[in-house]
Amino acid sequence: MLQTAQRQSKTKKPAPPHERFLEAFRWMLLTRTLEEKLVSLYRGGLISGGVYIGKGQEAVSAACGLFLQKGDIFAPLIRDQAGRSAFGEPLLDVTRTYLGSRQGPMRGRDGNIHRGRPQDNQLAMVSHLGAMISVTVGALMAKRFKGEKDFIGLACIGEGGMQTGAFHEGMNIAAVEQVPLVIVATNNHYAYSTSNDREFACQDLVDRAIGYGFEGYSLDGTDLGACLEVIGGAVKRARAGRPPQLVVASVLRLSGHGEHDDASYVTEEIKRELFARDCLKVAEQTIADLNLIDAKTLTEWRKEAAAKVDEAIATAQKEAPPEADKEDWCAISTRDLVDSLE
């Protein structure tokens, strides 16, 4: 049967398709630049609430966003800035949400990585992990009901979220409904401070694929070329009507859970693992080794990324925050049915 977990051979190194590789690299670069800036704003006390970054996971995430088309459904999680940007989220959505502009998509009502644009197929995650899998399934079923063609959904999860009941129900119902879905699970080796040995006891998370009726693939998430090939392949198979796809990427979270967390629990031993490499540096090395672009171009790209980020931050900083007395304090859209004490 096809529903067999397949593992990518570790020795085989695919030659990256350069154009796509460089495109993904630029989303990674933009994300790293943006998130470093967000971190410094947070440290300067300019951001309310937490800051959650995807350092070390940009290659996986960028590959997720890059292969999606308009009309596809994307359910990113907290470390998916690169994927969100590649899918089309404007930088202003990010800076407005973090900096509390009332012009942001969440208008001050929700913060940081909970933002989304469901009207544009980018779902707005809730903090309860695993919950967005079935929501993605439902959106795909709706598209099928409506007779739309050539669409897929891609939902991100971590190895932490994979241990929830909601994840289990979501995976199972996705396979029962046979929707064109890709689940990209990034094992960053820590659920907040808890390491893999207290998270799950199976040998390899990708082995779960067959149990759900998914096709499963593993990859080294620090290798952008591998991310593009494996995630791109999964997207292609989902689009072609194959069973739902599970991709498990191995990385190390190169930050705290949030910026409030110094991640002192991350062991020195794990930092020496292959999956602990910084995917951005690995990609840069590939670019240098294969001479894909020259140093001058890379410097230009860095400058461009910094300029875009600075502009998005400056714009959001100039904008007014939400005001409590102008808020309508109404959680439903049907105004006639608001429960009023008057």
Added chain:
Amino acid sequence: MSITYLEAIREAQAKLLRDDERVFIYGQDVGGAFGGAFKATKGLAKEFPGRVLNTPISEDAMVGTAIGAAIEGMRPIVEMQFADFSSIALNQILNNAGTHYWRTNVPVPITVRLPSGGTKGSGPFHSQSMESIYAHYPGLIVMTPATVEDAYTMLIEAVAIDDPVVYCEHKYLYYHLKADKLPTEGVPTGRARVAREGRDLTIVSYSAMVHEALAVAEQLAGEGFEIEVVDLRSVKPLDTNTVLASVARTGRLLCVGESFPWGGVTAEVTARVAAEGFHLLDAAPQRLNAKDTPIPYHPHLWSAHRPNAKEIARKARALLRE
């Protein structure tokens, strides 16, 4: 011809499927020839192929799937096999559906049907009334129809409403309640109904307890008391004005609900009347709920656990004497 409360729910769903191609029904055992644990969808899978779908025993994913479909333009109806099992889907209902419009400006028009309340012999996990939990959370409409007519028109309205609706249908009423025919139009949600007029005491209730209250009103009429019975119809929004207007006429309030006693709908009604209609009251407002234990299995225990006509009458008489 007569039609039961349960048949009204089935007929409403048939009409919805017929009139609106965005509607589909999603739940355990709702499809095939089976038609649901209570037969509320009997025959619908055959009449509407591909739109009445059996699901795995996955309450969280059933509602999550409905949310995704609703965001994408559908009007799903989720049937929980028993209201009690909606506890598994609390996260999707409260944290996902209930927050979505507020957070993103995109409403989530799902309807979650909860076969609610006690029937004898059903025990702790097949008898619960969950309306107070859902009403507590922002972003949800909570309907509690007490009549065949409301069961029909409110379910149709629930699907038309752009916001998530928790529709609590009472299992005891399924077969016990009959009407001559289905209405063509109903009272809009958010408006309570005076089920019986009176001037000595207002009993506010909803769902199956309305019928216990009406029985008590009839009984106490024989003792010379005129009791007004208000059927809330929906507990969120809660029609405080109709309740206050009734209390203005009677000066006395007893609020009766089948759910557990700590907090909840009866506490909310009592608090609102105390806060806004204190001057209207001739006696301290009272409330009556089930006991603060899990719902017992044995009929002897069960019938004493929930408020019943005898207990309501006792409480009413005490209040009338004050």
